[in-house]
Amino acid sequence: MLFNTFQFWLFFSATLALYLTLRREWQNRLLLVASYVFYGFWDPRFLALIAFSTVVDYFLARKMSAEESAGKRKLYLWVSVGVNLGVLGIFKYLNFFLASTTQALTSLGFEASQPTLSIILPVGISFYTFQTLSYTIDVYRRRLEPVEGFFDFALFVSFFPQLVAGPIERARDFLPQLQQPREVTAQDWGEGLTLILIGLFKKVAVADQLAPLVDQAFGGSAELTSLSLLLGVYFFAFQIYADFSGYTDIARGVARMFGFRLTLNFSQPYFATSITEFWRRWHISLSSWLRDYLYISLGGNRRGKGRTYLNLFATMLLGGLWHGAGFTFVIWGGLHGLYLTVHKLILKDRPGAPDEVGRVRSAVAAVIKSVALFQFVCLAWIFFRAQSLSDALSYLSRLLGVQLERDGFRSLSAGEVRPAIWSVLTLLLLVDLPQRLSGRETAPNHGPRAWRIASLAVLVLWLIHAEPGGRDFIYFQF
Amino acid sequence: MQNPVVVTSSIFSFETLRGFTPSIPWTWIGVILSVLLVEVGTRHLPGSFLKRSGGWVGELYLAEQDVLGSGVPEVVILGSSTAQYGVEPTVLEAAWGRDRGAVVNLALRGGGAFDALQVYKRNRAQLRKARAVVFCADVWTFNASFGPFQRYRLLAPLKERGSFASSIAFVRSQERAAGLEALRTRRNSLVVDHFFKMRVLTPYAIRSGTIELRLGRQKKWPQVGAGRILAKRPQSLGPERIEEARFRSLARERCEAFAIHPLYVEHLRELARLLREDGVRLIVVELPVRDRYQDLLESEFDLEVAAHTSTLASLTRATGTTWLQFRRASECGLAPEDFRDYAHLATDGTRKLSRFLGEQLLPELYPAQ
Numbered sequence: 001m002l003f004n005t006f007q008f009w010l011f012f013s014a015t016l017a018l019y020l021t022l023r024r025e026w027q028n029r030l031l032l033v034a035s036y037v038f039y040g041f042w043d044p045r046f047l048a049l050i051a052f053s054t055v056v057d058y059f060l061a062r063k064m065s066a067e068e069s070a071g072k073r074k075l076y077l078w079v080s081v082g083v084n085l086g087v088l089g090i091f092k093y094l095n096f097f098l099a100s101t102t103q104a105l106t107s108l109g110f111e112a113s114q115p116t117l118s119i120i121l122p123v124g125i126s127f128y129t130f131q132t133l134s135y136t137i138d139v140y141r142r143r144l145e146p147v148e149g150f151f152d153f154a155l156f157v158s159f160f161p162q163l164v165a166g167p168i169e170r171a172r173d174f175l176p177q178l179q180q181p182r183e184v185t186a187q188d189w190g191e192g193l194t195l196i197l198i199g200l201f202k203k204v205a206v207a208d209q210l211a212p213l214v215d216q217a218f219g220g221s222a223e224l225t226s227l228s229l230l231l232g233v234y235f236f237a238f239q240i241y242a243d244f245s246g247y248t249d250i251a252r253g254v255a256r257m258f259g260f261r262l263t264l265n266f267s268q269p270y271f272a273t274s275i276t277e278f279w280r281r282w283h284i285s286l287s288s289w290l291r292d293y294l295y296i297s298l299g300g301n302r303r304g305k306g307r308t309y310l311n312l313f314a315t316m317l318l319g320g321l322w323h324g325a326g327f328t329f330v331i332w333g334g335l336h337g338l339y340l341t342v343h344k345l346i347l348k349d350r351p352g353a354p355d356e357v358g359r360v361r362s363a364v365a366a367v368i369k370s371v372a373l374f375q376f377v378c379l380a381w382i383f384f385r386a387q388s389l390s391d392a393l394s395y396l397s398r399l400l401g402v403q404l405e406r407d408g409f410r411s412l413s414a415g416e417v418r419p420a421i422w423s424v425l426t427l428l429l430l431v432d433l434p435q436r437l438s439g440r441e442t443a444p445n446h447g448p449r450a451w452r453i454a455s456l457a458v459l460v461l462w463l464i465h466a467e468p469g470g471r472d473f474i475y476f477q478f
Numbered sequence: 479m480q481n482p483v484v485v486t487s488s489i490f491s492f493e494t495l496r497g498f499t500p501s502i503p504w505t506w507i508g509v510i511l512s513v514l515l516v517e518v519g520t521r522h523l524p525g526s527f528l529k530r531s532g533g534w535v536g537e538l539y540l541a542e543q544d545v546l547g548s549g550v551p552e553v554v555i556l557g558s559s560t561a562q563y564g565v566e567p568t569v570l571e572a573a574w575g576r577d578r579g580a581v582v583n584l585a586l587r588g589g590g591a592f593d594a595l596q597v598y599k600r601n602r603a604q605l606r607k608a609r610a611v612v613f614c615a616d617v618w619t620f621n622a623s624f625g626p627f628q629r630y631r632l633l634a635p636l637k638e639r640g641s642f643a644s645s646i647a648f649v650r651s652q653e654r655a656a657g658l659e660a661l662r663t664r665r666n667s668l669v670v671d672h673f674f675k676m677r678v679l680t681p682y683a684i685r686s687g688t689i690e691l692r693l694g695r696q697k698k699w700p701q702v703g704a705g706r707i708l709a710k711r712p713q714s715l716g717p718e719r720i721e722e723a724r725f726r727s728l729a730r731e732r733c734e735a736f737a738i739h740p741l742y743v744e745h746l747r748e749l750a751r752l753l754r755e756d757g758v759r760l761i762v763v764e765l766p767v768r769d770r771y772q773d774l775l776e777s778e779f780d781l782e783v784a785a786h787t788s789t790l791a792s793l794t795r796a797t798g799t800t801w802l803q804f805r806r807a808s809e810c811g812l813a814p815e816d817f818r819d820y821a822h823l824a825t826d827g828t829r830k831l832s833r834f835l836g837e838q839l840l841p842e843l844y845p846a847q
Contacts, residue, residue, distance in 0.1 A: 023491045183497040190503070259494060445505065453508035460513050464674045467667055 001041040003250045004203055011038065016257060020184070028155055028178055031258070035160035039124075042164075046122040049087065050158055056083050057132040058153045061139040061146040073140060080136040088129045091122055093325045124164035126322055128157050130289055135171040137293055144172050152178045159260075161251040165244070167265040167285035174260075182259035194445040195253030197459055198431055202246030205462035206423045210239040213412055213420055218385055218395065225409040229399040231417065233378045236385050238424045241269065244283070249441075264441065268432045270377075273369035274347070275339040278377065290319050309344065313337035328383045328392055335380040426462060430455050520676040520683055528682045531701040531708070534588060534628040536682055541584045542601060544702045550607050551582040553843060555706075556594040557614030560765050561585035563822040565614070566832040567705030573836025574844055583706035588627045590619050591745035596633050598749055606756035610843055613749070614763050616821075617775060617786050618732040622646050622739035623657055626664070631671040632678045638741055639668035648737045649781045657735040725771050725820050729779060736782040738789050750797035761800045761842060762790065766807040766831070767821040768814055800842055810834045 001008045015034045019027050040047050057080055064076040135156070138144035147153045156174050217224060217232020224232070245266035252262045263285050272278035279287045295315040301308040313334070320333015382399075386392035403409040434443035434455070444455040529543055530536030555565050567581035574580070584597050594613050598605055605611070618624040626634070626642075643661040671677050702708060746762075753760045766772075775783050794801040804810050807817070811834055816827025823831055 020494055021490050021492060023489060023493065026489050027494070182494050184494050185497050186499060186501055190505075193506070449505060449508065452505045453512055456505065456509045457512035457516075460509060461516060461676075464513070464670075465677055465680070467663075 001038055003247065003254075004200065004208075012254060019258060024181060027182070027258075028152060031159065032151055032155045035155065035158040035163060038160040039158060039163060042123045049091075049122055049125070050128060051154075053084060053087065053128065053132055054154045054157045056080065057136050057157075058147075058150055061136050064136070064139055065146045077136060077140040081133065084129045084133050084136075088125060091125055093321075127166045127168055128163065130168050130286070130322075131171075132157055134168070134289060134293060138171060147171070147175050159255070161254040161258075161260075162248075162262055165247045165251070166283075167248055167251070167263040168289050169263060169285070173263060177260050184257065184259040188256050188259065190445065191442045192253040192256035194442040194456070195249045195256065197253075197456065197463075198442075198444065199246045199249030199251075199253060201431070201459040201462055202242040202249065202427065204466040205459075206427050207239045207243035207246060208466065209423050210235045210242070210420050213416055214239050214385070216412060218387075218391070223409050224398075224403070225405050225411050226399050226401065226403045228410070228412040229395065229403075231412060233382055233385075233395075233399070235420060235424075237270070237374070237378050237381050238427065240381070240384075241266070242427060267441075268436045270374060270428075271366075271370055271432065271436050272373060273366050275336070275343045275373060275376070278373060279336070279340070286319065286322070290315050294318060309341045312340050312344070316340060323384070327389050328386055331389070331392075332380050332384040335383065339376055339380075423462065426458065430458060516680075517674055517676050520679040523679060523683055528679070530682065530685070533682055533685070534586075535632055535678060537586045537707060538593075538597070538629055540701055540707055541586060541597065545584060545706060546582055546601060546604065548604075549579045549582065550604050552576060552580040552609045553582075553839075554598075554605055554608050554611045555581070555583040555585055555614065556589065556597060556611060557585040557765075558589040558616055558619075559585070559587040560616060560767070560821050561589075561614035562587065562707055563709060563818070564765050564828055564831050565706070565835060566828050569829055569832035570836045570839075571705075573833060574840060579705070581705060585614065585706070586629070588625060588629075590625060591615075591742050591749065592626070592630050592634070595745045595749045595752075596629065598752060602752070602756070606758060608758050610759040610761055611749075611753055612761045612763055612839065613746070614765050615790060616732075616764075617783060619746075620738045620742045620786060620789050621732065621782075622661065622737040622742070623735040624732055626668070628678050631668060632675060634668065634672075636669070636672050639665065639672055642668055642741065646737045646739065648735060649785050650736070657737060660735075725768075725774055726778075728820055729771065729774050733775065733779040733782040736779070736785065738785055743789060743793060746793060747797060750793075750799055754797075759800075759843075760797070761802065761839070762794055763802045763835070763839075764790075764805055765821075766804045766810045766812060768817050769806050769808050770814070771820040772806050802838060802842075804834075804838075 001011060011034075015030065019030055022030060036047055039050060060076050060080045064073050064080075067073050067076065135144070135153075139146050147156070152175065155178060156169070156171060159169070159174070162169060214232055214236045217229055217235070248262075248265040252265075255262045265283060265285050267281040267284065269278055269282040272281050295311055298311040298314060299307055300311060303311075314337070316333045316337030317330060318333065320329045320331070320336070323329045323332070382395050383389075383392045386395055405411055430444060434446075435441055437443075438446055440446050444459065445452050525539035525543060528536055529539035531540055553570070555561055555567070562583065562585040565583050565585070567583050568578070570576075570581045571578060586593050586597075591613070594611075598611065642665040643658065646658065646661060648657055750760050767775075790801060793799070807813070810831060812823075812827055812830055816823055816830060818824045818827075
């Protein structure tokens, strides 16, 4: 059930209408049932997996909390980590590791045939696994008391608006919202609706519009000019941003209409002026998860400069692997790890709040820095989007090889490129820039009424002009 | 005094809405009104503002306003770009000894039975006085997977849009699933198009606006002339660089996932019915394409060509319509050099084919001559 389908909005409206009539305890039960129905729509078999993960982590966290012995507490933690990562490993990485091992053995001269298992990747598994892991680790670190009610915990794991593509919620932020009385105000609905509209615009009018052009560019067979290939990767940068942040905007808007506030996941990342700032603005719930549970666990910056850089690099490498079982993702993560390390080494960026980091002396310098940074981010996107390492390298060589139209190479159709550029400009000028300047995520719906009406109407008009139906969200596959 | 006993349900309550103070959402009302304003505005754009060659909808207005105008033709040519490029009204008029304006070519790019029906319906007052309508069919005319184009998106009745995907049977079953999915998506688009005609019209309006303001590239040749819409660039500039090697992909584009669409067939049947009512004769003609292309169609898409042929045969039989088949160029005295590409004729080819058609249609239209 995709957010950009009629089916979902019918389901959401029915759930919301019933939800508003119920007492809080029953509201939570309703949301749990709705979440399982929502998830079961993809494949009912996946429900067993999410239920298993829920049961294991609920009971292990309670045991861990009640236990005084540090050794036993650690044991429970490792069981939880082992079970969660084991499930993730089997469903997401087994084939990748089997293939890599076979390849390594073959290259060493051994004869090895590759066993391939037909495993379906359960949608959203990486997201809810990280969510439950954060819960047990927080309980282990005594930063969180284990939740009393099993069904409340089950809802924390499966809350449908953010179940399949985040944001990755922390138990300490979400569970109190389940346990406290909830009130929905007209402002919540207004802001929720605005977020939903922004999200739908990003997904339907930007991401889905760019998708065919990106598919053409990364299709491999077409001999496109270098300029078209450059446009292809730029378009992919905006496609993935609009697709993923669009999903989280809708998720946050839907949750808001139920009276929940979900974590901010994107904050105009392409306006960042340094790679460190970029990662404070891109997929915030994952990058902060990696920082809190991986980077800090590895020692963070407490063990000297060299170790700090190594930890940073390793964290980004694993962050890349989180996205998918493939060397392209590892290289993508590795490149970002390298950027961050070099940035820390050379520019000595001072850590602080995003606003401080993003502050530059002049607007011109900020624009130049953002544009320059965008090129590096796009370089990494080539590896992220390509089907294989060889495809990525071929793309890069064709991009840098100055392939021109006069030499018989083809350009992307101007008729398709023009509206795509307009949609990206609308996104930047009507959504991201006002958000950045005002600091409000619902910026198109703030300020003088005439501005609000005009900007929201433009977003609605873009939606109307987009083709109904639509594609899957890219991050569902992770 | 005793306290009143308040009984509350253990399940139902509106406690979540306690802090909800309803207010009139003026901003959202403003948004809806603005969107409606754009919709109403685009719906009322004059055809003269939208008419433009090279645009699917613009061509319709161009054909109606500049080609047909206020004239009352004797013979009307309808069909797709093969007819638009291939039939020169002045040559037919000369062959039949008629005055200038007796023949008009209202064929439109991508024009199928629906377009022919619409052109006739919209201009019925003038066209019902004609002697005959010549509808030029292509192999894809009834193919559900080809089209519908912008004119259908703009003009089709709601009832048709909703049932667009029903009763489709694919000639080769392996294409069925993918084809049906594409049709379902198209049906959804068609329904949305009905309520928001701006989806089709605004691109034309924007393009027209920029050209009117002289911001766009100016056209360098006339859009209409000699009773028909002229090619976007003069036909004498052909042939285009469509190599024979590309014929296969062109044929695949038109014939893969081939299914006879009952609605498309119904459109032609409806046209035949209207013409019969008005006492106008309908002649269905299949115009020739390059021999090499036709060979390819018959060898690789034999089932599809057969399905098209049998549909046309049964329809013309049922409606008592004359059906003339000229599929192979060589049979009409045309050489490969007469074509710009696989099916569209260059200037000399158009004259040759028009002369040929003039001879073939003469006994049907003017038997006394």
